[in-house]
Amino acid sequence: MGKALYIAEKPSVAQEFAKALKINGQRRDGYLESEDSVVTWCVGHLVTMSYPEKYDIKYKRWSLDTLPFLPRDFKYEIIPAVQKQFNIVRGLLNRPDVDTIYVCTDSGREGEYIYRLVAQMAGVHDKTQKRVWIDSQTEEEILRGIREAKDISEYDNLSASAYLRAKEDYLMGINFSRVLTLRYGNSVSNYLKTKYQAISVGRVMTCVLGMVVRREREIRSFVKTPFYRVLGSISLEGENFDGEWRAVEGSRYFRSPYLYKENGFKEKQYAEKLIGELSQNSPLVCQVEKIERKKENKNPPLLFNLAELQNVCSRLFKISPDETLRIVQELYEKKLVTYPRTDARVLSTAVAKEIYKNISGLRRYPQIDGAADEVLEMGTYKNIAKTRYVNDKQITDHYAIIPTGQGLSALNGISLTAQRVYETIVRRFLCIFYPPAVYQKVNLVTVMEKEHFFSSFRVLQSEGYLKIAANSFAAKKASEKSQDSEEEENTSCNEVLLAALQKLKKNDILSVDSLSIKEGETSPPKRYNSGSMILAMENAGQLIEDEELRAQIRGSGIGTSATRAEILKKLFSIKYLSLNKKTQVITPTLLGEMIFDVVNCSIRQLLNPELTASWEKGLTYVAEGSITPQEYMDKLEHFVRVRTVQVEQSNYQYALRQFFDAAAENYKKKPSASKRGGKEL
Template identity: 45%
Template sequence: MKNLYITEKPSVADSFASVLGIEINKSDRSRGYAENDNAIISWCYGHLVTLAYPEVYDPAYKSWRVEHLPIIPQEYKYEIVNNAGAKKQFEVIRKLMHREDVSMIYSCTDSGREGEYIFRLVYQESKTNKPAKRVWISSQTEDAVRRGIEEAKDIHAYDPLARAAYCRAKEDWLFGMNFSRIYTCRYGKELAARLKEDKRSVIAIGRVMTCVLGLVVERELEISNFVPKVHYGIMASFLSQASGIAYKGKWQPPKNKGAEPTVQPGEDEKYFSKEEAQAIIDKLNGHEATVKKVEIKVKKEPPPLLFNLAELQSEANKKFKLPVDETLEIAQRLYEKKLISYPRTDSRVLSTDIISEIPKVLNGLYKNSAFKDAVIRIKDFGKLAIDKSAKRFVDDSKVTDHYAIIPTYVATDLSRLDADSRNVYSLIVKRFLAIFYPAAEYNTVKVETEIKGEIFVTHSKTLKDLGWKEIYEVTPAKNEEELSASPIHLLTKKEKCEVTGLEL
């Protein structure tokens, strides 16, 4: 008897085939499966089965009419995706599931809600009654695949996930089919007239698509309706009389006393007009300044959390201007090449069960010349900073289906990757390596200088110890405070300063 393994796509089947001792040749690709004496492997092309369109329930629904709405099936119907390749592959899998020599079916689709849904529909529509197990893995390495097969659970252990997938699909269907029809019936002709089209326009409404479009429109309206407001601040230039240090300070408007800013009715923010700011300058001209406070602190900045998909997409866009969908495609390819863990994750921390694999991952990265020195540095630090007690980076309670995106132990020559893939992969590796480095340390200085009761603030921040920034640098935020390059930490309290300039 044989076991049948079903993956989500042909490229993933290769990872399982190598573990199962199956070699997939060109002929196997053509017929849709491969086998040896013990196992059979086949694959989907993503979704092979989908919810049926309304006209399958009632031919009258082919015509979009308001009186038909809402369309709410008592029992949902499914059909094979209307594509020659999908229909052929479904039939291949259906026949394999009914083969007499197949005793167990393994679901090897992506370990997530959508992957669960893809397999369940094929399993359901094949009408097989053979037992099935679920392979749940977070990377495509041979070790992960082998362990996933060995530890596969009965398919019913994942029934809650399957029910969630079915509910999400039905919700999408109800939302899209009903709202698209009502909006098209009500406003399709009007929209066509505005667009100068002959036929009634179809207005597609989707549960996610329409909400996102609404956010885009809302933001666009904010931008187009924005009215620039000119507001003023005051910058003072100082020269300390004792130490001869030249520096600048930004005026801090008083909170409870002094000049009241101009406020337009209905506005939340307060702005100082040019006249009000100039009045402050006139009041301060010709007066001496005094250092009121010098505050020096050492601040530690821990390494950033690991990547989830959203954070990876955001950082890749900031650093490399990559669109979010392209970053996802790159991450998926890297996953299928066994170079990174499962990318479609919401988690930014690791689970305790992966900790034992970390030395192997570091050893794999050591074989890559681009990361060898960083791994040596980590080993020089002594005991690994990440273990089960490192709650910032290891927390089972914060891991959903999959832990954060990290590299695997599979080594690769970066020159064999295209530029974008190389950038994204390096980003993931460096973010991973950074968590083994100590915190970065800064000397922060805040100086308050007073002129006739008005306070001017100066900030300085110098890097004392690179720590994790030796390997990884986060893209700075746009609203980071303005820092002084002057040695303001040498100033002393009550030191007198000459005011060499006041400007708007």
């Protein structure tokens, strides 16, 4: 009987497979072996796509004569730094005594691509190849994955989409970077007085640059608009609260041109005039026209996917998406959490049936003050499959990031930030087994001289899941900050005032202590921070005006959970964008704005989320088998060919000078240091 070969993506993962399989055999150079099994590993990518000059030396020199570059057959090569491990893996894959290969690379498109390239370059034939698909690195999950491994052919569509994604990035990057550099690189370098300037563009990277530059320019062009609201200070049983005037139907200012929206005036004089009109009778009183009391349930949030976790960690810990991914990957490799590169925020029905195991394991985790015991006692986990937190249709590759309940001993060996990220994941997970938070909400409408005043009150009556939502290290930040925006809309309310409001009836007369003017002004759009940028990339559909296209691409977004952090990191490294590490606020650089202007003139589609997200959706269709790889490739080649020729024939040098001047005005050094959006200029 032949041996089984298990091939993992990293040495640390291979070690976990060896432990689960009880392989106590010899540790060889680059693999482990026992009587019936061999475990080996890649070190990430072992194979990469060859540069154009490997096809023909003429492509080494950047020239318009050799564009567009669209090879019929793509060339691949071994990455020199990992040649030794590739040779070991190739030898094992082709060993005569190995008859079954278990592919244990990461369970996703990129993991599939890593193995397929190795198998292609190693010339694997006539072997049984099975795909192991797991959601965590616990021994139980590894053994289940091996037991239920499917024939690798069932993942051929996923493999095809992985190859196409790489070809797409390769063809767009090479053709568009070369043609734009040749056409406009000198314009950029001459303006910046630098020796040489390559223009680097990419399918996802350039779209993200576009989002940041557009937002920055919106902020610059924003003009603050002052407005004036009229408030009445109303008295009820010794307590005071505010009523906000609104120009609803029946008001003397209904649809008036003097209004800024319905609750304020553009000019102070009209607010003063209204107060004068309402103050003619003394004492000031108002009458209750409508009172509405209702209970409001606030459900626990959905579980974490990678984008949501990166957003929360950016806000709570001021760490970059790249750092969050590194930390959660470490937690995954130490068996503490499930697979991190996921887009789903729900659980599968299969996992829901066994979820008590995860909860039980958390009983030994001291930071949650017995919350796991409480969940087991309540028994709510038994019906979790009937809730919105379980939905097989919303899962593509993996379910949400949750704690495994295992590996707790590893917590002492990781950084304080990593421990806090883990606690954040644990609390989000346990919240879904608690009841909703219950608020008592009261909406009150009062009338003075036919003018309506509106008050809204919201009081927490039952904590529900909020009881455990707050992290032990930053209670207010973790559980309450997300509610700040909601609380601002409601008047503060204590128990005495709430009791008085409960007795209030229609037509009751209340005293008005005073009428006042509250001045405000409109706010500019907010700059992206590293977390909100990741969410904006995930929800690219929100930036698309075409409703039909938005519906089609929902769930695809820009890039994938596995690549978004790396894309941002590259934009910072090539100095197109700037990141303030303290605040995580992202702003463009002058170079980034100039590249934006070049692309905006020549290949505008690259800056828009429509194109980028629809390409991503196309790859999903290939993975699902809805379209063939050849159909996708034909469209890709057509796009690259047409746009490359378009840039070759363009001539925007003169127009660009004006755009560069306009952008440069915002980067002139001031006599003293000044700050813009957290970035020192």
